[in-house]
Amino acid sequence: xxxxxxxxxxxxxxxxxxxxxxxxxxxxxxxxxxxxxxxxxxxxxxxxxxxxxxxxxxxxxxxxxxxxxxxxxxxxxxxxxxxxxxxxxxxxxxxxxxxxxxxxxxxxxxxxxxxxxxxxxxxxxxxxxxxxxxxxxxxxxxxxxxxxxxxxxxxxxxxxxxxxxxxxxxxxxxxxxxxxxxxxxxxxxxxxxxxxxxxxxxxxxxxxxxxxxxxxxxxxxxxxxxxxxxxxxxxxxxxxxxxxxxxxxxxxxxxxxxxxxxxxxxxxxxxxxxxxxxxxxxxxxxxxxxxxxxxxxxxxxxxxxxxxxxxxxxxxxxxxxxxxxxxxxxxxxxxxxxxxxxxxxxxxxxxxxxxxxxxxxxxxxxxxxxxxxxxxxxxxxxxxxxxxxxxxxxxxxxxxxxxxxxxxxxxxxxxxxxxxxxxxxxxxxxxxxxxxxxxxxxxxxxx
Numbered sequence: 001x002x003x004x005x006x007x008x009x010x011x012x013x014x015x016x017x018x019x020x021x022x023x024x025x026x027x028x029x030x031x032x033x034x035x036x037x038x039x040x041x042x043x044x045x046x047x048x049x050x051x052x053x054x055x056x057x058x059x060x061x062x063x064x065x066x067x068x069x070x071x072x073x074x075x076x077x078x079x080x081x082x083x084x085x086x087x088x089x090x091x092x093x094x095x096x097x098x099x100x101x102x103x104x105x106x107x108x109x110x111x112x113x114x115x116x117x118x119x120x121x122x123x124x125x126x127x128x129x130x131x132x133x134x135x136x137x138x139x140x141x142x143x144x145x146x147x148x149x150x151x152x153x154x155x156x157x158x159x160x161x162x163x164x165x166x167x168x169x170x171x172x173x174x175x176x177x178x179x180x181x182x183x184x185x186x187x188x189x190x191x192x193x194x195x196x197x198x199x200x201x202x203x204x205x206x207x208x209x210x211x212x213x214x215x216x217x218x219x220x221x222x223x224x225x226x227x228x229x230x231x232x233x234x235x236x237x238x239x240x241x242x243x244x245x246x247x248x249x250x251x252x253x254x255x256x257x258x259x260x261x262x263x264x265x266x267x268x269x270x271x272x273x274x275x276x277x278x279x280x281x282x283x284x285x286x287x288x289x290x291x292x293x294x295x296x297x298x299x300x301x302x303x304x305x306x307x308x309x310x311x312x313x314x315x316x317x318x319x320x321x322x323x324x325x326x327x328x329x330x331x332x333x334x335x336x337x338x339x340x341x342x343x344x345x346x347x348x349x350x351x352x353x354x355x356x357x358x359x360x361x362x363x364x365x366x367x368x369x370x371x372x373x374x375x376x377x378x379x380x381x382x383x384x385x386x387x388x389x390x391x392x393x394x395x396x397x398x399x400x401x402x403x404x405x406x407x408x409x410x411x412x413x414x415x416x417x418x419x420x421x422x423x424x425x426x427x428x429x430x431x432x433x434x435x436x437x438x439x440x441x442x443x444x445x446x447x
Contacts, residue, residue: 150188245262422441
């Protein structure tokens with residue numbers, strides 16, 4: 001099979017909207033220049049996230065017809081639990097409606113005031129759930145560039161130092177595979193194994209955030225010595241074996257529209273988590289999910305580890321990257337597994353940093369093309385201002401991606417001398433982590 005050839009055929013299609021330039025301009029003005037506040041019915045190509053926006057397979061849709069909606073002990077949960085146990089190797093399984101719900105349950109059980117949670121890099125939602133329990137999120141990713149084989153690795157020396165200095169304050173250590181802030185860049189098996197050994201030496205639980213566990217497994221197969229002849233499923237099983245438990249957003253690497261997984265080997269930890277699942281998600285055999293969702297996740301967890309799918313997924317992102325490079329678009333290359341990140345400061349070199357060059361470019365791109373994307377870093381101190389183009393799984397063809405690349409190059413050329421960007425007029429939250437979600441903005445000069 002050719003690497004970039006889609007390992008599926010299209011069985012059902014959905015029309016996408018094509019608005020006029022005036023309609024698009026009106027739409028983004030109505031949304032106060034915030035991509036999160038735009039209506040999906042006004043979007044031609046949606047690259048705001050890869051989470052929950054995947055195209056499900058015929059097997060997933062078929063399985064949904066088996067959905068058992070019994071409040072307790074449903075057959076759908078049995079199939080979901082069996083799939084999780086088979087793929088991860090963990091004994092105890094709790095469902096949740098998505099990844100951040102798993103975080104909330106786990107941190108309610110383990111995090112208290114002053115607790116320090118160490119990670120290569122936390123999601124925004126992970127940091128928030130830690131802070132809601134008055135804990136501290138500490139990122140200790142390796143300082144490297146994206147040309148390294150595994151730019152997502154944790155700094156093991158820093159981990160040792162932190163555990164020696166603050167071990168009593170640390171209820172668990174995490175590694176995320178893979179994280180948005182780390183641009184979807186992978187973590188090596190050797191790094192996961194090393195972190196596991198350090199945690200075991202200090203008697204501290206080690207939890208894998210496996211939101212994109214399948215994509216990370218493919219990178220290990222491609223790049224790490226000794227894994228080229230192993231299947232993605234075998235690699236994933238080994239990856240999970242080094243941790244004491246995991247959280248998974250099934251909206252990512254389970255190709256499902258909803259769902260989460262919290263699994264562990266410790267019966268004691270399971271017992272600690274159960275009350276919070278019941279209180280916030282529902283009974284332990286549905287966890288905020290319908291039986292139909294449980295069925296879709298159970299099938300998707302297997303499908304996402306299919307070698308032909310992962311080969312295509314990687315080639316699809318690589319094709320998009322090469323299209324952008326051929327158009328002279330500045331980005332963070334080579335790309336990770338789920339998205340392309342563009343350099344907003346190079347795309348809009350004359351727009352001041354405090355006028356949101358990334359968000360400005362995202363808005364101008366939408367007006368020109370109908371493409372929705374996301375700015376990353378505008379509200380994070382010392383962070384690069386990046387524009388994320390997250391590619392949902394099995395949704396867009398190479399022609400769609402070629403169109404996006406052309407439109408980005410066109411908007412960059414048109415606006416290379418633009419000197420003004422956006423100003424924030426309002427935010428519904430004081431948290432810097434969510435101002436990009438709730439904020440209202442306006443252009444400082446006419447578009």
